[in-house]
Amino acid sequence: MKLKKIILSMFASIFLFSSTLSADTIRIATEGAYPPWNSKAEDGKLIGFEVELANWLCIYMERNCQIVEQDWDGMIPALRMRKYDAIMAGMSITDERKKVITFSQGYADEVASLAVMKGSDLEGMDTPEGINLSLGGKDVKAALKTITGALAGKTVCTQTGTIHQNFLESGDVGSVDVRTYKTQDEVNLDLAAGRCDAALAAAVAFTDYAEKSGKNVVLVGPTFSGGHFGNGVGVGLRQDAQFGSDSALGKRDAQLLKDFNAAIDKAREAGKISELATKWFGFDASM
Amino acid sequence: MDLELIITSFPKLLSATVVTLKLLSASLFFGLILGLLFAILRLNNNKLVSGFAYVYSYIFRGTPLLVQIFIIYFGLGQIEYLRTTFLWVVLKEPYWCAIIAFSLNTGAYTSEILRSAFQTIKPGLIEAGKSLGLNKIYIFTKVQVPIAIKQSLPAYGNEIILMLKGTSLASTVTLLDITGVAKFIISTTFRPIEVFIVAGSIYLFITFLVHNLIKYLEKKYRYQ
Numbered sequence: 264m265k266l267k268k269i270i271l272s273m274f275a276s277i278f279l280f281s282s283t284l285s286a287d288t289i290r291i292a293t294e295g296a297y298p299p300w301n302s303k304a305e306d307g308k309l310i311g312f313e314v315e316l317a318n319w320l321c322i323y324m325e326r327n328c329q330i331v332e333q334d335w336d337g338m339i340p341a342l343r344m345r346k347y348d349a350i351m352a353g354m355s356i357t358d359e360r361k362k363v364i365t366f367s368q369g370y371a372d373e374v375a376s377l378a379v380m381k382g383s384d385l386e387g388m389d390t391p392e393g394i395n396l397s398l399g400g401k402d403v404k405a406a407l408k409t410i411t412g413a414l415a416g417k418t419v420c421t422q423t424g425t426i427h428q429n430f431l432e433s434g435d436v437g438s439v440d441v442r443t444y445k446t447q448d449e450v451n452l453d454l455a456a457g458r459c460d461a462a463l464a465a466a467v468a469f470t471d472y473a474e475k476s477g478k479n480v481v482l483v484g485p486t487f488s489g490g491h492f493g494n495g496v497g498v499g500l501r502q503d504a505q506f507g508s509d510s511a512l513g514k515r516d517a518q519l520l521k522d523f524n525a526a527i528d529k530a531r532e533a534g535k536i537s538e539l540a541t542k543w544f545g546f547d548a549s550m
Numbered sequence: 551m552d553l554e555l556i557i558t559s560f561p562k563l564l565s566a567t568v569v570t571l572k573l574l575s576a577s578l579f580f581g582l583i584l585g586l587l588f589a590i591l592r593l594n595n596n597k598l599v600s601g602f603a604y605v606y607s608y609i610f611r612g613t614p615l616l617v618q619i620f621i622i623y624f625g626l627g628q629i630e631y632l633r634t635t636f637l638w639v640v641l642k643e644p645y646w647c648a649i650i651a652f653s654l655n656t657g658a659y660t661s662e663i664l665r666s667a668f669q670t671i672k673p674g675l676i677e678a679g680k681s682l683g684l685n686k687i688y689i690f691t692k693v694q695v696p697i698a699i700k701q702s703l704p705a706y707g708n709e710i711i712l713m714l715k716g717t718s719l720a721s722t723v724t725l726l727d728i729t730g731v732a733k734f735i736i737s738t739t740f741r742p743i744e745v746f747i748v749a750g751s752i753y754l755f756i757t758f759l760v761h762n763l764i765k766y767l768e769k770k771y772r773y774q
Contacts, residue, residue, distance in 0.1 A: 291725045336733060339740040363740045420724075442644075443734070449624070456627035458642055476765030 285518035288349035289326050291317045291498075291517070296446045298471045299543040300353035300496075303332075312543035313351040316370065318326040319535050320498075321524040336424055336445060339364055342501060345512075348519060350499030353465065355426045357493040365502045367523040369495025370536055372550045376466035377410075377419075380454065381479035385461055388413055388484045396435070396490025406485050411437040413484075418442055419487055420450045420459035427463040430491040454480065467544055495550050497522045555744045559735050563748050565729035567756075573645075573717045573727060578654035580712060584653060585660025607693065610658035615716050619651040623723045646721040657711045663709060667701035668694060701770045707764030711757050718749050718753075726750055 271283055293313055301311035309330055321328035327533040331347050342350055342364060356366045374393060379385045390406040421427040423443035431441045444450045447464055451472045456461045462469070466486055473480040503517035530536050536549035591603035610618065626632055626641055640646045671694055678687040721730035732749040736742045 308644060322684075337742070340736070340742045343740070359738070423733065428737070443737075444724060445722065452624050452627065456624075456632060458627065458644075 286503075287327060289321065289324075289328045289349060291321075291328055291330050291349045291351050292338060292342065292347040293317070293330060293350075294335045294338070294352045295332045296335070297353050298447055299467055300465070301351070305509075312539055313353065314373070315537065315539050315543075316530070317351050318394075319530055320523065320526040323529040324522050326522070332410060334445070335422065338424075339499070342412065342499060343505065345501075348500070348516075349523065352499075353496055354499050355493030356495055356497045357426060357429070357491070359429065359531055360499070361501075364499050365520060365521060366497035366499055368527055369497045369550050370527050371540055371548045372488070372495035373465050373467060373544065373548045374446075374488050375430075375492055376469065376482045376486045377461050377462060377463050377484045378454065378469040378480050379461045379483050380457065381481050383460070383483075385417070385483050386416075388479065390485045393486040393488065395488045396492065398489060407435055410484055412437045414461065416440070417460035418458070419454055420444060420462045421464060422447050422450055426465075426492050431463060433491055435491070448475070451476070451478075452481070467548075552741055552744050555739060555741055556748055558656060558746050559732075559745050563698075563728055563731055563745075563752055564737060566726055566728045567752055569720075569725065569730075570727040571756075573648060573652065573720055573725075574710075574714055576649045577713060579655055580649070580653035581656030581660050581713070584657030585664055588657065588661035589664035589668060592661060592666055602734065603682070605732050607658045607661050610655050610712045611662070615651065615655050616722065618647060618655055619719055621639060622651045623647040644720075644723040644725050648717075648723055648725055652713065652720075653718060655716065659709050659712075660706065663705045664698055667698040667705075670701055671697050701765060703768050703771065706762065707768075709763070710760050714756055715753065743761050 264330045277505050291308060293305045293311075295301055295309050295311075297311075298330060299312055299434070301309065301313045304310045314330060317328060317330055332351075333341055333347070337354065338350055338352060338354070339360065341347065346544075350364075354360070356369055360366070369413045377385075388409060390409050391402055394403045394406050396403060403527055418440045420442045421431060421444070425492060428441065428443055430436075431439055442459065444453070450459070450462050450464060451469075453459050461483070466482055469480050469482060471477070500520050500523065501516045503513040503520070506512040506516070508514070508517065527536075531549065540546070540548040555612070588603045588606055592600050592607070594600050594603075622641075623644060626647075632638060632641065640650075675693060676689055677695050684692075717727055718729035720727045721733055724730075726734065728749050732745045735745050740744070
């Protein structure tokens with residue numbers, strides 16, 4: 264009898280403890296492997312633009328927050344399963360993702376780019392400096408055609424489940440041999456090893472890697488924005504409809520969206536987003 | 551539960567089964583050769599030779615398969631000198647890196663299975679062969695090896711099933727095997743449960759086939 268009581272009270276305390284933790288704490292997930300957006304320091308602590316911004320947003324919301332780490336490929340499913348409440352992981356706002364989750368307003372935007380190792384025959388591609396796929400037009404079409412020709416028969420590496428993968432598989436640049444990796448670190452490693460002819464990711468992901476590793480990674484072709492590349496990076500949240508808009512959980516999720524949007528407004532007005540972006544990216548990527 | 555996703559992902563995962571089976575059969579083929587070789591080395595009376603076989607088996611059984619595949623794929627790729635040699639032709643391809651890692655791994659386990667099988671053969675049988683005037687090679691190939699294979703069938707069947715599941719790690723080095731394609735579908739649908747249920751069922755079905763094949767072979771080669 265006594266043993267039973269002890270076991271029961273142990274279970275009760277576990278449940279009590281976990282429920283008090285989740286009641287008023289907002290759990291925000293990040294990947295910790297996409298510098299400078301988010302990454303890990305040598306001692307394992309999460310650092311980066313989004314980690315600092317998340318803490319500031321929580322200050323503006325006057326809420327307790329806990330930042331948790333989550334692999335990129337399970338990021339959206341785990342949000343839907345309520346393992347945490349929000350995603351801040353360099354996740355671009357795209358129509359495809361909007362089918363399953365919702366986004367706050369964007370807080371930062373940054374262009375994508377192809378990268379190769381110095382000495383590659385892909386260097387010196389004759390394209391404009393940057394193209395916006397949403398605008399379209401003659402220049403964009405000509406640039407895509409140039410890239411299609413250059414990438415024919417080449418292996419292009421990218422992180423799985425990203426806007427970059429979507430773009431490469433969209434057919435906009437023909438049918439390239441796409442290889443996908445779990446993390447951007449692995450993409451960088453295989454680019455440097457020569458297994459990839461080119462790689463596609465956020466331009467800063469490559470410049471950051473080149474700087475830290477000393478490898479001769481260079482950006483080629485235009486920078487990409489719009490279209491498959493989405494409309495900036497926002498906080499990923501559950502759709503309140505997932506649990507019914509009238510349910511307690513649905514109401515909480517709808518409130519979170521309002522709170523995050525208000526906090527981003529405040530952070531923007533205070534110049535906090537620009538300040539953090541300049542600190543981590545080297546230029547003002549805020550929006 | 552999204553029934554439609556289960557139905558649409560099934561043919562995609564089924565075509566990825568070919569990659570899984572290719573990886574499995576190639577690894578088992580090379581692994582069996584390695585296993586037999588190292589089992590023989592292990593039983594050698596020379597301490598240096600048997601010690602070498604022991605160290606091989608100790609390293610590959612003592613480290614996770616994931617670590618082994620990462621060392622061979624990402625680790626060896628870091629050595630710049632290697633990239634200038636002919637070895638890079640093989641190591642450049644994720645497919646071959648996976649097969650090398652899997653073969654070395656299953657080779658280590660197979661060598662242990664075969665070694666213990668050889669050791670269960672009673673010395674009397676070998677002595678009987680000798681007294682009949684048969685030479686050492688003949689006794690080995692016609693007496694020891696057939697008995698050892700029969701002895702090791704149940705354990706080896708287990709190893710095949712373990713290796714089948716091990717091939718799912720090929721997805722970590724960009725290969726599109728069953729698990730790789732499952733992850734790929736999830737990256738666009740964000741629904742892991744449905745897709746992994748289909749993938750899991752395919753693995754279960756292959757296991758079912760392997761299990762029954764081994765059972766059949768065990769029956770066929772039972773001592774009369």
